[in-house]
Structure formats: C-alpha cells, structure tokens
Amino acid sequence: MKILMIMPSLDNAYWKKLGKKVGPRSEPLSLLYIATFLNKFGHLAEVIDCEAEGISIEDLEKIIRRKQPDVVGVAMLTAMYSQSLDVCKVAKKINPDIKVLVGGSHPTLRPKETIAENDCIDVAAIGEAEVTFLDVLAAFDDKKSLSDVKGIVFRDNGLVVQTEERPKIQDLDFFPIPDRSLINMQLYRPSVSYYRQLPAYTLMTTRGCPYRCTFCATSKSGYRMNSIPRVIEEMTMLVEEYGAKEILIRDDTFTLDRQRTIDLCAAIIKSGLNKKISWDCITRADRVDLELLKKMKEAGCWGMHFGVEGGNQKLIDSIHKDTTMEIIKKAFDDCKTVGIETRGYFMIGLPGSTKEDDLATIKFAK
Numbered sequence: 001m002k003i004l005m006i007m008p009s010l011d012n013a014y015w016k017k018l019g020k021k022v023g024p025r026s027e028p029l030s031l032l033y034i035a036t037f038l039n040k041f042g043h044l045a046e047v048i049d050c051e052a053e054g055i056s057i058e059d060l061e062k063i064i065r066r067k068q069p070d071v072v073g074v075a076m077l078t079a080m081y082s083q084s085l086d087v088c089k090v091a092k093k094i095n096p097d098i099k100v101l102v103g104g105s106h107p108t109l110r111p112k113e114t115i116a117e118n119d120c121i122d123v124a125a126i127g128e129a130e131v132t133f134l135d136v137l138a139a140f141d142d143k144k145s146l147s148d149v150k151g152i153v154f155r156d157n158g159l160v161v162q163t164e165e166r167p168k169i170q171d172l173d174f175f176p177i178p179d180r181s182l183i184n185m186q187l188y189r190p191s192v193s194y195y196r197q198l199p200a201y202t203l204m205t206t207r208g209c210p211y212r213c214t215f216c217a218t219s220k221s222g223y224r225m226n227s228i229p230r231v232i233e234e235m236t237m238l239v240e241e242y243g244a245k246e247i248l249i250r251d252d253t254f255t256l257d258r259q260r261t262i263d264l265c266a267a268i269i270k271s272g273l274n275k276k277i278s279w280d281c282i283t284r285a286d287r288v289d290l291e292l293l294k295k296m297k298e299a300g301c302w303g304m305h306f307g308v309e310g311g312n313q314k315l316i317d318s319i320h321k322d323t324t325m326e327i328i329k330k331a332f333d334d335c336k337t338v339g340i341e342t343r344g345y346f347m348i349g350l351p352g353s354t355k356e357d358d359l360a361t362i363k364f365a366k
Helices: 013-018 028-038 055-065 079-093 105-109 112-118 131-143 228-242 258-271 289-296 311-316 325-338 355-365
Strands: 002-007 044-049 071-075 099-103 122-127 152-156 159-162 201-203 245-249 278-284 301-309 341-346
Touching: 002 028, 002 055, 028 044, 028 071, 028 131, 044 055, 055 079, 055 201, 071 079, 071 131, 079 099, 079 105, 099 131, 105 112, 105 122, 112 122, 112 152, 112 159, 122 131, 122 201, 201 228, 201 355, 258 289, 289 301, 289 325, 301 325, 311 325, 311 355, 325 341, 341 355
Parallel strands: 002 044, 002 071, 071 099, 099 122, 201 245, 245 278, 278 301, 301 341
Antiparallel strands: 122 152, 152 159
16 A cells, blocks of 8 residues: 655744744654555555655645555644644545544544544554554455454544554564665754764664653553664664764663663674764663763763753652652762763643742752
C-alpha cells in the first residue's frame, strides 16, 4: 500500500505572534521508525515533515492530491492537536476513501475520545505503532475487521471500539535502523542548548522508563534496549553518511542500566567514535555517579540533561520523582568535577505548588 506519514506544521496563532520561528527542528524519528518498518514488508511509505520543510496546509493538500496515497498516518501530540486534525480533514476532503491513522502521545492518552470526537480519523494507535500500523494495513488489504488488531481504537457501525492492549517488543533490534534518507537531514538541528557544533542529530538507544513521575507520558512503561553493536552501527552511520559532529541521545533515562552504559562507552572508545563525535544525553540525577561520569566523559559525552522539576523536596515528592534534593545537587557537582556540562528541566506551577514553591524552584535553578 502507498502511505504518507505526516508530521504537521506547528504554525499557529501563538507562533505567529512571536514573529519568528523558535526552538529546534528534530528529526521525526517516530515516523521514520514506522515508515522504515513498513517498507521492510513491501509497502511504499514516505515521510513528509511539514514543520521542517515549511509546508503549509494548502501546500500539503496539493501534495496529497498529487501522490494519491491509500493511507495517511498523522503524528498527534496534544500541542499540535488542532494542526493534526487539519491534516486528517484535508486527507478526507481529497478522497473519503483514504484511510487516516493517528498516533502519538495524545491518542495514546485519550484514545477513545480521539476517535469519538473526530469523524475524519479512522484508526488511533495506542503506544508504539510499528507493528500496529503493519497489522492495520494487512486488515485493510484483506478487507478484514480491525477488531483482531491489538492496540487500536476505531469506529465500527458508529460504536467506538478499543481492542486488546498490544505487548511491547522487548528486543529493540527487531526494528530496523530508521531510514533517514526518507527526509532531508540538512534541515534538522536540536535546540541550541543541546549542541555545540553542527551537524548534530538525534538517536534513540532505549525506549520507556520504569519510574512513576506523574507528569510524564512514558512513566511506568518498562525499559527496553538496543544492543550495543546496533547502537554503534547507527552512530557510525550518522557520522559516515550524514557528517554528524554531535549526537543527542534522546532516551528518557539513558543511564538507567549502569553496566550497559559503561559497556556502551567502552564500545564507543574501541570504535574510535569518541575521536569523531561528541554527544550528550538525558537521564535522572540518581542514575549517575563519579566513576560512571568519568567513563562517559572519556567516551565523548560533553553534556548531561537532568530532570529536576522542582526546587524543594515537597514539590519533587508531590510528583513521585522518588529522589532527594541532596542527590540532585550531588549529580550536578559530580558532572562539574569531571567536566561535563549540565542542563536542568524545571516546571513552574505544578499542582499544589505555591508562589513560594515556584520561587524556590527558580532559586534552585540559578
């Protein structure tokens, strides 16, 4: 089948009031993973990144008309909900027979509502969508019911149906390396605080996080890893094929498995990649120590991003962060000792916070 995987533009009234574009342009790895997986099984999937390519909704309509896909897949985060719906509506306007699937954090957290409130959407995928998307296409091809496809919500004779939960793939090497030739890599760069030199590209080596932070879309979602040889292969590809000088490892909690992190750093050093690139990552303050940080520094790590969230113990306890202010402070100090730059994520206005709490967060951030 012919599939268009679409990342909507974030253009809206808020951005226009700013008078300019701000923030990063990150590769749409989720769409690339799905498209690459579908193509492996004989489908013809393309990726259109409206945000990176500057494609307006009017231009997108022309593209869909020209390409005449059988299926349109649309990324849907809550922050881009209205823009994602616009894409779905355009696809159905062009041809009501086009099947429209949405996936992402919004339909994962509100699956039934996403279908019930929008006639322009045929199927909503819940959670990781590579295998789900493939099974949906098989059902479309064979003209079979969607009721046997795990991990989706769809409409059946006016009724909203949610199917059985889909088990997560435990061996992430099952999925092929994302085919970045499906996008124009020259269009992408991380946020300015995530790199020191360009080109800088993103990479995932794990999925999920076992912690229970109340604000997080991936909390309590388990933890699965790519093998170390697979990670080295993808890093090498980014360097040799796309000229990467830096890599941002986008795992939710990169250092969760301490020994795996040490082994990966050793493999980076053995391959010589530490002499070709530098990299940074995201993790928890309670998942690093001085010895580990020294090994990471040797392997080329220059930056560490910690989720701090609040500036006092009351706040971080309220969101079930399961750590202490002392541990957080020590992690920043240890990074400074070994020469790794740090960044912190903080939130203002957490449920139950007071003005004094938020001022404490600002003070701690400084």
